[in-house]
Amino acid sequence: xxxxxxxxxxxxxxxxxxxLDSTVMSVAGPSVRAGLGGTEATLQWLTAGYTLAxxxxxVIGGRLGDRWGRRRLFLIGAAGFTLASVACAAASSPEMLxxxxxxxxxxxxxxxxxxxxxLTAVFSxxxxxxxxxxLFGPVNALAGIGGPILAGALIAADLGGLGWRxxxxxxxxxxxxxxxxxxxxxxxxxxxxxxxxxxxxxxxVAAGSAALVLPLIQGREAGxxxxxxxxxxAAVPAFVVxxxxxxxxxxxxxxxxxxxxxxxxxxxSVAAVLFAGVGGLMxxxxxxxxxxxxxSPLHTGLALTPVALGIAVASLLAPALHTRLGRALLHIGLxxxxxxxxxxxATAATGVLGNTxxxxxxxxxxxxxxxxxxxxxxxxxLGLLFGPLxxxxxxxxxxxxxxxxxxxxxxxxxxxxxxxxxxxxTVFLAGDSPAAALLTGTLIVAVSCALCALLVRALxxxxxxxxxxx
Numbered sequence: 001x002x003x004x005x006x007x008x009x010x011x012x013x014x015x016x017x018x019x020l021d022s023t024v025m026s027v028a029g030p031s032v033r034a035g036l037g038g039t040e041a042t043l044q045w046l047t048a049g050y051t052l053a054x055x056x057x058x059v060i061g062g063r064l065g066d067r068w069g070r071r072r073l074f075l076i077g078a079a080g081f082t083l084a085s086v087a088c089a090a091a092s093s094p095e096m097l098x099x100x101x102x103x104x105x106x107x108x109x110x111x112x113x114x115x116x117x118x119l120t121a122v123f124s125x126x127x128x129x130x131x132x133x134x135l136f137g138p139v140n141a142l143a144g145i146g147g148p149i150l151a152g153a154l155i156a157a158d159l160g161g162l163g164w165r166x167x168x169x170x171x172x173x174x175x176x177x178x179x180x181x182x183x184x185x186x187x188x189x190x191x192x193x194x195x196x197x198x199x200x201x202x203x204x205v206a207a208g209s210a211a212l213v214l215p216l217i218q219g220r221e222a223g224x225x226x227x228x229x230x231x232x233x234a235a236v237p238a239f240v241v242x243x244x245x246x247x248x249x250x251x252x253x254x255x256x257x258x259x260x261x262x263x264x265x266x267x268x269s270v271a272a273v274l275f276a277g278v279g280g281l282m283x284x285x286x287x288x289x290x291x292x293x294x295x296s297p298l299h300t301g302l303a304l305t306p307v308a309l310g311i312a313v314a315s316l317l318a319p320a321l322h323t324r325l326g327r328a329l330l331h332i333g334l335x336x337x338x339x340x341x342x343x344x345x346a347t348a349a350t351g352v353l354g355n356t357x358x359x360x361x362x363x364x365x366x367x368x369x370x371x372x373x374x375x376x377x378x379x380x381x382l383g384l385l386f387g388p389l390x391x392x393x394x395x396x397x398x399x400x401x402x403x404x405x406x407x408x409x410x411x412x413x414x415x416x417x418x419x420x421x422x423x424x425x426t427v428f429l430a431g432d433s434p435a436a437a438l439l440t441g442t443l444i445v446a447v448s449c450a451l452c453a454l455l456v457r458a459l460x461x462x463x464x465x466x467x468x469x470x
Contacts, residue, residue, distance in 0.1 A: 003185050004122040008132050010181035011115035012139050014078055017174050018108045019143040021085070022050060024151035024167045025101075026286040027301045031155050031164045038094030044217045044425040045098045047283060048418040052213055053105030055414025056206045059253050060197055062113035062407050069191035070114040075182050077111025082175030088168040105414075111178075113407065118186060149305060152298030164297075196251035201242060205253065208238035209415045216422035220430055255404040258397060264405065266458035267393025270330075271409060272416040273455065274389070277448035278382060279417030280424025282307075284441040285344070285375075287425075292434025306372045310340075310379025315387060322388040327461045330392070331453055333384030338449045340378025345442035347371050348435045392459050 025032075029043045036042075065073040084103040091097035123132045154166040162169070212235045215228035222228065246252040246259060258264050282304070289295040289303055314333075322329050347370050390409065397405035424441050431437025 004128075004132075006181060006185040007122050007187075008119060008135065010178055010186060011119055012135065013174050013178040013181070014074070014081075014111050014115055015136065016139065016143050017078075017081060017085075017171050017178070018054075018112055020147045020150070021104055021108070021168075021171070022047075022054070023143075023147035023282075025050070026282045027148045027151045027290075027297050027304070028155060028164050028167055029283075029286065030290040031297050032097065033094070035164060036091065036094045036097060039221055040429045041217050041221050042094045042098065043287065043429075044283070044421055046101055047279075048213055048217060048421040048425075049098050049102045050105040050108075051279065051414045051421070052209060052418035053102045054109045055105075055411045055416075055418065056202075056209055057106045057109035058113065058411045058414060059205055059407060060202050061109040061111075062117070063195060063197055064110065065114045065117060065191070067191050067193060067195040067197070069189045070117045071182060071186045071188050072191070073110050074114040074118065074186065075179060077107050077109075077114065078175055078178040078182065080107035081111055082171055082179070085168045085171035085175065089162075089165040113410075116406075121189075122187060148301035148308070149298070150301075152296065152301030155297040198245070198249045198251045198253055201245050201249060201253040204238050204242040204245060205411070208235045208242065209418070211235035211238060213418050213422045216419070216426055220426050253404075254408050255401045258401055258405055258408070261396050262458060263396045263460050264393060266455055267389065267396070268409065268412050270389060270452050270455045270459070271393065272412050273448050273452050274385065275413045275416040276420035276423070277445040278420065280420030280422075281341070281441065281445050283421050284424050284428045284438060287428055288348070288434050288438045292438070303368070303371065304375065306375040307379035307382075310376045310381075311383040311386070312379075314380045314383025318384050318387045321384065322391065327392065327456060327459050329384055329388050330456045330459070333381045333388075334449050334453050334456070335381070336384065337378055337381030338446055340374050340376070340381055341442050341446045341449065343370065343374025343377060345439050345446070347374065348438040348442065351435060396460065 025046045029046050032046060033042055061073070061077075081104055084100050084107055087100040088097055088104065091100055119132055150170070151164075151167045154170070155164050157166075159166060211231050215231045219225075219228035242253075243259065246254050247256045285304060285307075286300055289300045290297070295303065318329070325332070347367065393409055394405050424444060427444065428434075428437040428441055431440060
């Protein structure tokens with residue numbers, strides 16, 4: 001295998017570490033809380049802390065690589081991520097674990113953007129570059145499917161009495177390969193010291209995002225005191241000032257020209273609403289299965305597999321369908337996703353899945369089939385959305401804006417996921433019963449699908465990657 005393909009293997013190892021740690025906690029959360037203690041808000045922070053830090057630092061991760069060298073930043077990110085994973089496994093309190101999760105997210109945001117830049121440099125031909133990037137789809141799909149199952153299996157195995165701590169220790173061999181592989185095969189680059197960062201813009205992104213997420217997670221347990229509403233209100237001027245800053249800063253976080261492109265802003269809006277719903281839904285489903293139906297972590301991971309399987313299958317079909325259907329595919333995907341969400345809500349409304357744990361027999365089979373089928377449909381709809389939405393949104397960016405546009409889109413995805421976890425997690429934990437809370441959560445996600453369908457109309461009606469309009 002040539003050197004550049006080893007570089008691809010190293011970058012994929014980093015991507016797998018990030019994807020595993022962004023998905024396993026939806027299954028492992030209740031076991032972690034049972035072992036370390038903590039409040040109900042801890043369940044939300046274990047996921048939201050990672051995604052929030054990842055989203056905020058992703059804004060500057062790529063720019064730091066441009067300035068100081070991509071190989072150097074990849075090594076710092078990979079080594080730090082591995083050490084943070086060990087800190088997660090060694091945590092003796094919920095506060096220590098949440099802090100280590102935040103560190104994981106921030107260091108992952110330094111590592112991930114560098115990989116794409118390095119691959120663009122080492123795969124110079126369009127054909128080989130396409131082959132290299134095409135491997136991210138199946139690898140990410142396999143990691144997405146295997147992550148929850150692996151988490152459940154490791155917790156159930158309880159090797160050496162480590163339990164949930166094993167889900168973090170699996171990053172050690174992956175991290176070691178990424179570090180040693182980067183040293184051996186990744187080309188060294190010195191970066192460009194002329195590249196500048198906008199610290200004020202980064203602070204505004206972090207402050208505005210935290211001002212939204214923190215009170216939503218802590219507010220319910222605190223009894224919604226005045227400061228929770230004041231903090232959320234403070235997020236509005238923070239983002240307004242950020243928007244103005246982008247037009248005056250000599251080194252803006254986001255290229256100002258992108259904010260003047262209606263399709264790009266619409267794409268960011270669709271991504272924000274979509275990923276907020278998806279991120280919150282996965283947490284709610286896991287909490288329903290474990291806290292409501294008393295499923296084990298392994299059983300929960302297996303029960304959620306149809307969602308990931310649907311995403312994987314549809315992701316393989318989406319590129320060809322997008323070329324033929326253009327923007328219409330996004331509406332189709334949203335329609336299928338809505339059907340799946342309503343099916344999941346029906347399992348809660350009818351109580352048939354709850355009868356599974358209580359009575360067994362035919363109703364148990366019917367409940368699991370209904371839940372699995374709805375999850376498969378929901379995942380299939382999502383798989384039709386992810387790739388085409390990213391392609392359509394980035395397609396309106398000029399060549400010199402693609403880096404900024406990509407960073408903004410990824411940051412919005414992560415921050416929106418953290419926000420969705422905060423909102424839907426709070427809704428679920430405040431519900432009268434797990435079934436009623438799941439039904440409420442699915443209805444909120446259904447509304448988000450309808451809102452996405454309206455926002456999609458502002459995207460271009462492109463039917464091909466060459467930019468032809470229908």
